[in-house]
Amino acid sequence: MKTLTIQVTVNGEAFCKTVGVNMTLLEFLREELHLTGTKLGCNEGECGACTVLVDGKPVNSCLMLAVEADGAEIFTVEGLAKDGTLHPLQEAFIEAGAVQCGFCTPGMLMSAKALLDKYPKPTAQQIRKELEGNICRCTGYDRIVKAIILASEMNKEG
Amino acid sequence: MDLKVVGKPVARKDAIEKVTGQTKFGADIDLPGQLYGAVCRSTYPHATIKNVNTEMALKLPGVRAVITGKDYTKLYGQFIEDQPVIAFDKVRYQGEPVALVAAEDLLTAQEAARLIEIEYEPLPVVNSIDEALTNETLLHEDWSKYNIPGACHPVQNTNIGDTFTLRKGDIEQGFKESDLVVENKFSCSMLQHTTIETHTATAYVNQITGEITVYTPAQSPFTIRPVLAKAFNVPLEKIRIICTAIGGGFGSKYEVRAEPLAIALALFTNGRPVKLQFSREEEFMASVARAPAQIHLKTGVKKDGTLVAQQVKIYWDTGAYVTTGPRVNYNAGFAACGPYKIPHAWVDGYCLVTNKSLGTAYRGFGVPEVACAHEFQMDCIAKELGLDPLELRLKNVLEEGDISVTGEVMQSIAVKECLEEAAKNIGWYDKPLNWTTQDGKLAGKGIACFCKLTGTPSTTSTVLKLNENGSLTIQYSGREMGQGVTTVIPQMAAEALGISLDKIHMAPVDTAYSPYDKTTTSSRSTFHGGNAVLMAAEQIKEQLLDLAAKYFQVSPSQMEYVDGVIRCKGEPTKAIHIEDIEASGILKEQPPVIGNGTYSTLNLYYKPDPLTRQSKRPTVMWMFGAQAAITEVDPATGCIKLKTIGAAHDVGYAINPVGCLQQIEGPIIMGLGHALLEEMIYENGILRNGNMVDYKVPTFQDSDVEMKITLVEKQHPEGPFGAKGIGEPGICPVAAAIVNSVNAACEANLNSIPIKPEHVLFRKED
Numbered sequence: 001m002k003t004l005t006i007q008v009t010v011n012g013e014a015f016c017k018t019v020g021v022n023m024t025l026l027e028f029l030r031e032e033l034h035l036t037g038t039k040l041g042c043n044e045g046e047c048g049a050c051t052v053l054v055d056g057k058p059v060n061s062c063l064m065l066a067v068e069a070d071g072a073e074i075f076t077v078e079g080l081a082k083d084g085t086l087h088p089l090q091e092a093f094i095e096a097g098a099v100q101c102g103f104c105t106p107g108m109l110m111s112a113k114a115l116l117d118k119y120p121k122p123t124a125q126q127i128r129k130e131l132e133g134n135i136c137r138c139t140g141y142d143r144i145v146k147a148i149i150l151a152s153e154m155n156k157e158g
Numbered sequence: 159m160d161l162k163v164v165g166k167p168v169a170r171k172d173a174i175e176k177v178t179g180q181t182k183f184g185a186d187i188d189l190p191g192q193l194y195g196a197v198c199r200s201t202y203p204h205a206t207i208k209n210v211n212t213e214m215a216l217k218l219p220g221v222r223a224v225i226t227g228k229d230y231t232k233l234y235g236q237f238i239e240d241q242p243v244i245a246f247d248k249v250r251y252q253g254e255p256v257a258l259v260a261a262e263d264l265l266t267a268q269e270a271a272r273l274i275e276i277e278y279e280p281l282p283v284v285n286s287i288d289e290a291l292t293n294e295t296l297l298h299e300d301w302s303k304y305n306i307p308g309a310c311h312p313v314q315n316t317n318i319g320d321t322f323t324l325r326k327g328d329i330e331q332g333f334k335e336s337d338l339v340v341e342n343k344f345s346c347s348m349l350q351h352t353t354i355e356t357h358t359a360t361a362y363v364n365q366i367t368g369e370i371t372v373y374t375p376a377q378s379p380f381t382i383r384p385v386l387a388k389a390f391n392v393p394l395e396k397i398r399i400i401c402t403a404i405g406g407g408f409g410s411k412y413e414v415r416a417e418p419l420a421i422a423l424a425l426f427t428n429g430r431p432v433k434l435q436f437s438r439e440e441e442f443m444a445s446v447a448r449a450p451a452q453i454h455l456k457t458g459v460k461k462d463g464t465l466v467a468q469q470v471k472i473y474w475d476t477g478a479y480v481t482t483g484p485r486v487n488y489n490a491g492f493a494a495c496g497p498y499k500i501p502h503a504w505v506d507g508y509c510l511v512t513n514k515s516l517g518t519a520y521r522g523f524g525v526p527e528v529a530c531a532h533e534f535q536m537d538c539i540a541k542e543l544g545l546d547p548l549e550l551r552l553k554n555v556l557e558e559g560d561i562s563v564t565g566e567v568m569q570s571i572a573v574k575e576c577l578e579e580a581a582k583n584i585g586w587y588d589k590p591l592n593w594t595t596q597d598g599k600l601a602g603k604g605i606a607c608f609c610k611l612t613g614t615p616s617t618t619s620t621v622l623k624l625n626e627n628g629s630l631t632i633q634y635s636g637r638e639m640g641q642g643v644t645t646v647i648p649q650m651a652a653e654a655l656g657i658s659l660d661k662i663h664m665a666p667v668d669t670a671y672s673p674y675d676k677t678t679t680s681s682r683s684t685f686h687g688g689n690a691v692l693m694a695a696e697q698i699k700e701q702l703l704d705l706a707a708k709y710f711q712v713s714p715s716q717m718e719y720v721d722g723v724i725r726c727k728g729e730p731t732k733a734i735h736i737e738d739i740e741a742s743g744i745l746k747e748q749p750p751v752i753g754n755g756t757y758s759t760l761n762l763y764y765k766p767d768p769l770t771r772q773s774k775r776p777t778v779m780w781m782f783g784a785q786a787a788i789t790e791v792d793p794a795t796g797c798i799k800l801k802t803i804g805a806a807h808d809v810g811y812a813i814n815p816v817g818c819l820q821q822i823e824g825p826i827i828m829g830l831g832h833a834l835l836e837e838m839i840y841e842n843g844i845l846r847n848g849n850m851v852d853y854k855v856p857t858f859q860d861s862d863v864e865m866k867i868t869l870v871e872k873q874h875p876e877g878p879f880g881a882k883g884i885g886e887p888g889i890c891p892v893a894a895a896i897v898n899s900v901n902a903a904c905e906a907n908l909n910s911i912p913i914k915p916e917h918v919l920f921r922k923e924d
Contacts, residue, residue: 022265036179036182036185037178037179037180038179039183039185039355039405040185040435041356041438042438042849042850043437044438044849044851046438046849046850047850076179077177077179078178078179080177081178086174086178090174090177093173094169094170094173094174094177097169097170097816097819099172099176099177100641100820101353101354101355101405101406101639101640102175102176102177102405102640103183103353103354103355103405105176105177105179109177124862127858128859129858129859131858132857132858132859134858135850135855136354137351137353137855138640138820139820139824140823140825140826140827140828140861141827141858142827142861142865143820145858
C-alpha cells in the first residue's frame with residue numbers, strides 16, 4: 001500500500017504522520033492518534049457520528065481520506081473542553097438532557113459547533129435543517145435542538 | 159415522606175464523560191497484540207453448503223486464522239439451541255457466517271474473507287409468514303434434535319418455532335352474546351434497531367486456563383454468559399464478560415451476535431485478542447431485527463360498546479433461528495387484548511421461521527405490534543357503533559379491582575387516567591375526529607393505550623461498598639444504554655443513605671466480580687435494581703450503627719440513622735454525619751462496610767397455567783400508558799405529517815422526572831419511524847435496503863413534532879418509592895395512535911405499517 005506523510009493540526013496540536021493513502025480521516029484519528037471520541041456509525045456518510053471540523057467545516061470523517069486533510073486544522077470532540085472547562089455546547093447538552101446513550105453525541109456536538117459558528121443565534125428550524133445529517137436514536141432530537149439554543153444564549157452572555 | 163434526592167430532576171451522572179468523548183464503547187477497546195476479525199457471509203438466503211475453500215485466504219500475508227463451520231459445529235441459543243456459531247451444513251439467511259478470518263489488520267481480514275470460495279446448492283426460499291405456514295420447505299427439518307433450555311414450544315414437521323395460548327371464558331359463547339362481531343387484520347413491517355453503535359466484540363482466550371474473556375456492549379451479560387459457556391463448552395465461570403458502554407441497545411444487544419464470532423476466532427489465535435466490529439451492512443443484514451407480525455382479531459361487542467369476546471391470532475416472522483422469539487410471543491400474548499375487561503378471550507401466538515435476519519427483542523417485546531392491532535380494532539368498532547374512540551376505550555378499560563384476561567385482580571392501575579390525560583394533551587375534547595386545515599390538509603386525531611408486563615420471576619443483586627472517606631461504590635449489573643439507570647440507582651442510594659449524589663459511583667460491569675442481574679430489558683432496572691439497592695442500603699446502615707454504637711459505647715438499640723446522620727437517640731453530641739465518617743475514625747481497623755441486596759420476584763409470582771395463562775399474578779409489574787396523535791395528510795402528495803403527540807404514562811413514581819420524559823420523547827420519534835417510515839424490504843430472502851440511505855430512520859427534519867407529556871404517578875406497592883418501569887412503555891402506543899389518526903384524517907382503514915404516501919393516495923387496504 002502506498003503511503004504519504006501528512007502534517008495536520010488536531011485540537012491545536014501538530015502531528016506529522018506517514019499513513020496509507022486509503023486510510024480515512026476517521027481511522028487516522030481513532031487508530032493513529034487514539035482519539036476515540038469520534039465514532040464510526042455507518043462508514044457511508046449517513047449517520048454523522050464521525051463528524052469533525054476540518055478547517056472549520058463539518059465533515060463526515062469516514063468519507064474523507066487522511067491524506068486529503070494534509071495541512072488542515074482539525075477539531076474533534078476532545079478539543080471542545082479547554083483546561084477542564086466545558087464548552088457551552090457541552091454544558092448545554094448536559095443541562096437540557098440532550099444526552100442519552102452518548103454515541104451520537106460527539107458528532108452532534110461538532111455539527112452544532114459548526115452551526116453556531118455560522119449562525120450564532122440559530123432558530124429551531126435552522127438547527128433541524130443544518131443537523132439533518134446527524135442521526136440520534138435515543139432522544140427524539142427535541143432536547144438537542146433546545147440544548148443548541150441554550151448554548152447560543154450562553155455564548156451571548158459569555 | 160420527605161424525599162430529598164429522588165423525585166427531583168437530576169442531570170445524568172454519565173453525561174460529562176459522554177460530552178467529552180471519553181466514554182469507552184465497544185469499538186474503543188484496543189488490546190495489545192490484537193488481531194482483527196472479518197466474517198465471510200452467505201450470499202444465499204437458503205442453501206446447502208457443498209464446499210468451503212479457504213486456501214487462497216490462508217495464503218494472504220497477515221492472515222493468522224481462517225475457520226469454518228467444520229472447525230466448530232456446536233449449536234447455541236437462549237431458548238432453543240438451533241443456531242450454529244458458523245454455518246456448517248446449510249445457510250438459512252443471507253449474511254449468515256460461513257467462515258471467519260483473523261488477520262493483522264482489518265483490510266487484510268476483509269480481503270481474506272472475500273477470497274474464501276463457497277460452493278452452494280440453493281434451496282427454496284421461505285420469504286414470508288404465509289410461505290412459512292405452508293410447510294412446503296422446512297428450515298429446520300427436525301426440531302426434536304435440538305436442546306431446548308428455555309420456554310420454547312416448536313411444532314415438529316412445521317416451520318413453527320414456538321406457540322403461545324391464552325384462554326379465558328368460552329369464546330364462541332361470547333360471540334353469540336355479542337350484538338356485533340368485527341374481524342380485522344393488522345400487519346407490521348420488519349424493523350432494524352439501527353443503533354448508531356453496531357455490534358462489536360473483542361475476545362481472547364487464556365492459553366493455560368482456557369478462560370475466555372470478551373469485551374462487549376452487551377445489554378444482559380448474565381443472560382449471555384451461560385449461552386456462551388454452553389456454545390464453547392467451558393464452565394460458566396470461565397466466561398468473563400467485560401462490559402463496555404452501549405451505543406444504543408433497544409433490545410438489539412440482548413442476543414449474542416458479535417461475541418461468539420470473536421470468541422470462535424480467538425480459540426485459534428494462540429492467545430492473541432480478536433476484535434470484530436459489524437459494518438452497517440452486516441448490522442442490517444445479519445444482526446437482529448424486529449419480527450414482522452400479522453395479527454388477526456375477531457371481537458364481539460354489545461351495542462353500547464361493551465366488549466364481550468376477543469380472539470387474537472398472532473404470527474411472528476422470527477427469521478432463520480428462533481432466538482428470543484418465544485419471549486416476544488409470550489409478552490405480546492399477555493398484552494394482545496389490550497388493557498380491557500373482556501370476559502371471553504382467546505389468544506394464539508406462533509413464531510414462524512423464515513429465510514431472513516433474526517426477528518427478536520426490540521423495545522416493547524411485541525407490545526407495540528399488538529397495540530397497533532387491538533387499537534386499530536377499537537377504532538373500527540367505534541366507527542361501526544358510532545361511538546367516540548376515547549369513550550369506547552374508557553368504557554372498557556381495566557380499573558382497580560377489575561379482572562384481566564389472565565384472571566388477575568388489577569391493582570394500582572391508572573390506564574384510565576392515562577387515556578384522559580393523553581386526550582387532554584392534544585385537546586381531544588375540543589376537536590372533531592377529522593377536519594380540513596386552512597391550507598387544505600386532511601387532519602385527524604387518534605388515541606391508543608396498551609398494557610405490558612415485566613418478565614417475572616427474575617432476580618437482581620447489588621453490592622454497596624462504603625469507601626473509607628464516606629463515598630459509596632455501587633456494584634450492579636443493570637446496563638446503562640442511555641435510559642439513565644446509572645443515575646436513578648445512585649439517586650435511590652443517595653436518598654436511603656443521605657450520601658450526596660456526587661459521592662456515589664457505579665462500578666464497571668464485569669461478570670468476574672459484578673453481582674448477578676438477570677437482564678437489562680423489560681423496563682425492569684429501576685424497579686428491581688432500586689429494590690435491591692434499598693435492601694443493600696439497610697445493611698450498610700445497620701453496620702454503621704453497630705460501629706458507631708461501639709465508638710460511643712452505647713447499645714446499638716440506642717442508635718438511629720436519620721438523613722445520613724448516625725446518632726445516639728436523645729444525645730445530640732453523639733452523632734456522625736456519613737460524610738464525616740473518615741474523620742470520625744469509626745471505620746479504622748474495622749471490617750469493611752458492605753451491604754448486599756438481592757431482590758427476587760419469585761414470591762410475588764404465580765406461574766400462569768401453560769394453556770390458559772390464568773394466574774393470580776403473572777407479573778410483578780404491569781405498565782400502562784396512552785398516547786394521542788394529531789396528523790395532517792396532504793391530499794395532493796399523500797405526505798403524512800405527525801403534528802402532535804399527547805402522552806400520559808403511569809411511571810408509579812418518577813425517581814428522575816427528566817429521565818422519565820426522555821424515555822417517552824425518544825420512543826415517540828422512534829415510533830414515528832415505525833408508523834410512517836421504516837421497513838426492511840426482503841425479496842426472496844434478499845434484503846433490498848440494508849443501509850441508512852434506503853432504510854429511513856427519523857431525522858431532525860422528520861421529528862419536528864409537538865410533544866406534550868404527562869407523568870401519571872400511581873404508586874406501585876412494591877416499587878422502590880412506588881416507581882414502575884418506563885424504558886419500553888413510551889414506544890408501545892405511538893404507532894397505534896398515529897395509525898388511528900391517519901385513518902381518521904383520510905377516513906380510511908389502513909391496516910399495516912409503515913403507512914406511506916402511496917398508501918394514503920391509493921388506499922391500499924387489505
